[in-house]
Amino acid sequence: MKKRNQLLTLIMAGVMALSPAAAFAEETEAETQEAAVETEAAETEADGTEAADGDVFPFTLVTKDDQEVTFTHVPERVISTNPNTGEQLMALGLGDKIIGTCYNNAQLPEQYREEYESKPVISDNNGYPSLEVVLDLEPDFIYGRSSAFSDSDTAIATHDTLSDYGIMSLSSIEGYKLGCDVEDVYQDFYNLGKIFQVEDKANEIVDGMKAQIAAVEEKIAGTEEVRVFNFDSERDGGAYTPGNNFTSKLMRHAGGVNVFEDLEKTWNNVSWEAVVEADPEVIVINDYGDTTADEKIQFLLDNEALSDVTAIKNENFLVITLPEVFASTRVGDTIEKFAQAFHPECFE
Structure with missing residues (x-):
């Protein structure tokens, strides 16, 4: 019996002697696994990908x-x-x-x-x-x-x-898509947000534009659409003007209608006779290039063929710069500017 107790004591002592080594082995293994995870995370960050939430490259x-x-x-x-x-x-x-x-x-x-x-x-x-x-x-x-x-x-x-x-x-989608609308500008920002990993800022910009446009549309609700002619320049004995493009959609949001929006191309040449027949109430002038906006307005006023056009008789012109009708943060501002010119009574 005494020998048996001595044997048990030796076994227990051996177990106790081995325990620190076993614990160290387990700790080392845990540290190795943790280091492997950290290394993988570092490599993921280095090549520009994300392992968890968010968009993933490529x-x-x-x-x-x-x-x-x-x-x-x-x-x-x-x-x-x-x-x-x-x-x-x-x-x-x-x-x-x-x-x-x-x-x-x-x-x-x-x-x-x-x-x-x-x-x-x-x-x-x-x-x-x-x-x-x-x-x-x-x-x-x-x-x-x-x-x-x-x-x-x-x-x-x-x-x-x-x-x-x-x-x-x-x-930018607006430059090449036929019939581009504000949703396509929103998509520009979403795409850039994804590319540069600044989605929160992109969403903030888009939400701001949506709110501004909604406020304008609410203000002009119930008004009749105003006929609008967008004069870019004189070309080949007629006018160079947008058809089914982004400018036309901006006008729609502002309570106007481009008299040539049904033309299939984004930009078109039209005759002065077509302008007279459309009888626009407002003429939007694109201000860019070597010919000033004032010179373009005077050119239209001096064109005898247009003398009976409503916008010419009332000298109802609105001058815009090209970036105002391109995709940018100013989409809401442009729609509001159009609406104030088309329906000034709603903004008094």
Whole structure:
């Protein structure tokens, strides 16, 4: 019996002697597993993906001409090809990422003008840079109007070509979609929010525009639509004017109707006879280029063929800048500006 007790004592002592080693082994194993998790998380962060909540890189967006662009990381070196697209980026707090701009001759809101004009201009005021100039700047993202992305000598390159050079790119939807409406501008911001991982800011901007537009539509509810002619310029003995495009939709939200909105193209040439027949009540003047808005107005007033047009007789003109009718944060402001001109009685 005494021997048995001694044996049990030795066994217990052995167990106690082994316990610290066993505990250390378990702790080491736990630390190894934790380190592996931390390493995996670090690698995930390094390649720009997210392991849990949020959008995950890589992802693909379809843009102009149904071309697909794959986004692999948050861009750091960005080219804005147009003032309104630069405005969108700056509104999202991304101005510090812009390394080059184009078309700086357009009017921007005061809150963004100084920042945008402080950026390097990489082309003259009437065009886009060549692909060679762009490649020398080593951007990882180009955002702009659709006119910047084609095989044309006046464009930079197609989205597919830029992808081949490892440059991500995107066209603002408003520039290429027939019948574009405010929802497409919202999608621009959602896309940019996803690309730059600033979804909260994008949602904030969109919600603000939605609220402003809803307030305007409520104010003009029950009014009759006003006939509107948008004069861009004289061309080929007639007028260059928008058809089924974003400007027409902005007018609709403001209680107006573009007298040429049924034309299938976004931009069209129409005869002066067609303008007379449509008899617009308001004429919207696009203010840009070498011909001033006042000169365009005088040209219309001097056109004897238009003398019986209601808007001409009443000299009812509204001047706008092009960025006001392009995709930007100013969509709500433009609709309100249109509504005040179309239905001033609702804003007294």
